[in-house]
Amino acid sequence: MEEVVLKNDFTWRFIASSSIHVDLSACKYAEEIHEVLKDAFGFPAYYGKNWSAFWDCLDDFCGDRTSETTVHVDGLNRLSKDLRSYAEKMVEIMRRAEEQYPLVHFVFSEE
Numbered sequence: 001m002e003e004v005v006l007k008n009d010f011t012w013r014f015i016a017s018s019s020i021h022v023d024l025s026a027c028k029y030a031e032e033i034h035e036v037l038k039d040a041f042g043f044p045a046y047y048g049k050n051w052s053a054f055w056d057c058l059d060d061f062c063g064d065r066t067s068e069t070t071v072h073v074d075g076l077n078r079l080s081k082d083l084r085s086y087a088e089k090m091v092e093i094m095r096r097a098e099e100q101y102p103l104v105h106f107v108f109s110e111e
Contacts, residue, residue, distance in 0.1 A: 018069050025075030030086050037090070040071075051089045058093060062101035074109045 022040045027033045034049035043057045073094070076087060094106040 018067060020069065020071045022071060022073045023075050024073070024087065025078040027075070027079060027083060030083065033083070033087060033090065051093060054090065055093050055096075058097050059100075062097050062104045065101065065103045068103050068105070070105045070107060072107050072109065076108060077110070 020040055022036060024033055024036055027036060031049060034047070034054070037043070037054060038047050038049075041057065041061050043061075047053055047057055071094070073091075076084060076091070079087060091108070098104055098106050
């Protein structure tokens with residue numbers, strides 16, 4: 001169930017699902033990765049589309065979980081070499097979040 005409480009830049013799209021899918025396979029630019037992340041996690045319009053902003057928003061997202069949530073990340077291996085290198089920071093941040101928040105699990109596909 002997705003719920004929007006306010007209609008402004010501060011609105012988070014509530015993600016109630018216990019399974020979230022992040023598909024990066026079509027991304028050709030760094031900004032596209034951040035758009036996929038923003039949509040998958042329901043980040044607000046003010047999401048800054050950089051790794052610092054990603055941590056800030058992911059930290060809030062994970063801290064709000066009241067039940068186990070699994071995030072499936074696909075398409076990393078289909079990114080260009082430069083973009084895959086850029087996305088390494090995303091993986092680090094997700095692993096840090098997983099250590100800090102035991103209800104959130106990240107699964108990375110090998111494809």
